[in-house]
Amino acid sequence: MTRTIRIGTRASALALAQTEIIADALRKAGEQVEVVHVSTAGDRDKKTPVTELGVGVYTSALREALLTKQVDVAVHSYKDLPTAPERGIVLAAVPRREDPRDALIARDGLTLGELPPGSKVGTGAARRVAQLRALGLGLEIVPIRGNIGTRMRKVFDGELDGVVLARAGLVRTGQAEKITETLDPIQMLPAPAQGALAAECRVDDVDIEHLLRSIVDDEATRAAVTAERAMLAALEAGCSAPVGALAEVVEDLDADGSVIESVSLRGVAAAGLDEESVQLLRASAVAGKSEAEQLGRALAAELLDLGAGALSGPGRESR
Numbered sequence: 001m002t003r004t005i006r007i008g009t010r011a012s013a014l015a016l017a018q019t020e021i022i023a024d025a026l027r028k029a030g031e032q033v034e035v036v037h038v039s040t041a042g043d044r045d046k047k048t049p050v051t052e053l054g055v056g057v058y059t060s061a062l063r064e065a066l067l068t069k070q071v072d073v074a075v076h077s078y079k080d081l082p083t084a085p086e087r088g089i090v091l092a093a094v095p096r097r098e099d100p101r102d103a104l105i106a107r108d109g110l111t112l113g114e115l116p117p118g119s120k121v122g123t124g125a126a127r128r129v130a131q132l133r134a135l136g137l138g139l140e141i142v143p144i145r146g147n148i149g150t151r152m153r154k155v156f157d158g159e160l161d162g163v164v165l166a167r168a169g170l171v172r173t174g175q176a177e178k179i180t181e182t183l184d185p186i187q188m189l190p191a192p193a194q195g196a197l198a199a200e201c202r203v204d205d206v207d208i209e210h211l212l213r214s215i216v217d218d219e220a221t222r223a224a225v226t227a228e229r230a231m232l233a234a235l236e237a238g239c240s241a242p243v244g245a246l247a248e249v250v251e252d253l254d255a256d257g258s259v260i261e262s263v264s265l266r267g268v269a270a271a272g273l274d275e276e277s278v279q280l281l282r283a284s285a286v287a288g289k290s291e292a293e294q295l296g297r298a299l300a301a302e303l304l305d306l307g308a309g310a311l312s313g314p315g316r317e318s319r
């Protein structure tokens with residue numbers, strides 16, 4: 001391409017590291033790239049709980065910059081994107097996913113199970129709060145906000161005994177060694193699309209769309225994330241409970257013994273966030289890789305059948 005490709009991103013350390021993955025791939029393909037910093041509502045207001053700021057707090061301003069042609073590509077943490085599609089914008093590429101699991105950073109190298117009852121653990125996501133409570137460890141959950149550095153510092157300063165963060169964010173900012181336990185998805189299912197990136201462009205910018213799709217899109221990640229997000233979208237329509245989901249592409253043998261790729265999806269919907277009552281509904285299913293979308297919707301229907309529709313959660317949340 002003869003033009004310089006302008007990539008819009010938030011200016012946090014994590015967002016810049018993520019954008020570099022896309023920028024680097026474009027440069028290696030011989031493209032000229034310019035990285036443009038865009039401030040979002042979530043960056044400007046660092047105190048109000050994300051739940052109160054509304055939908056798309058970290059993504060709307062980036063999409064606006066794309067639509068008004070200030071940038072040609074917008075790079076988001078996929079899990080921060082609203083499930084509703086945005087007119088005029090297309091998801092051009094989903095690069096290979098980083099480790100999707102949540103991670104604990106605790107004082108003195110402790111794991112969750114080693115934290116004594118009454119320990120203060122910080123997290124802002126209702127999904128994490130519910131799953132932590134369900135473990136019955138007697139932890140005191142403290143709502144926190146801020147970027148990764150701010151949240152980790154509360155442990156190093158002694159204000160909290162631990163914080164739960166996405167492992168991907170720590171890996172991408174070169175801080176994986178601070179993790180004291182990577183949480184098993186059996187105990188803590190990540191947010192739908194956690195660890196994945198979304199590179200968007202304008203629908204009419206077909207050259208950029210094809211370029212991104214051909215050099216950075218990862219088919220297995222896209223299938224997994226499609227299943228997780230389809231589950232989330234169907235549940236959002238049916239209940240307001242916080243949701244966790246994790247899909248993996250697995251190889252199976254069909255009846256003739258030939259290898260087929262399937263998507264295996266696990267989901268959780270949670271309700272009852274007060275100390276005494278937390279209810280988790282769980283379900284799992286598997287389908288052919290080309291049926292990721294239907295798989296997600298079917299798992300949501302199963303969770304709704306199990307009673308997720310009757311669960312009242314804390315409403316739209318930060319994931």
Ligand SMILES: NCc1[nH]cc(CCC(=O)O)c1CC(=O)O
Binds near residue numbers: 318
């Ligand atoms: N909610 C904010 C947010 N959006 C994306 C990430 C981390 C990177 C990712 O999950 O892809 C985080 C921080 C966190 O959850 O710890």
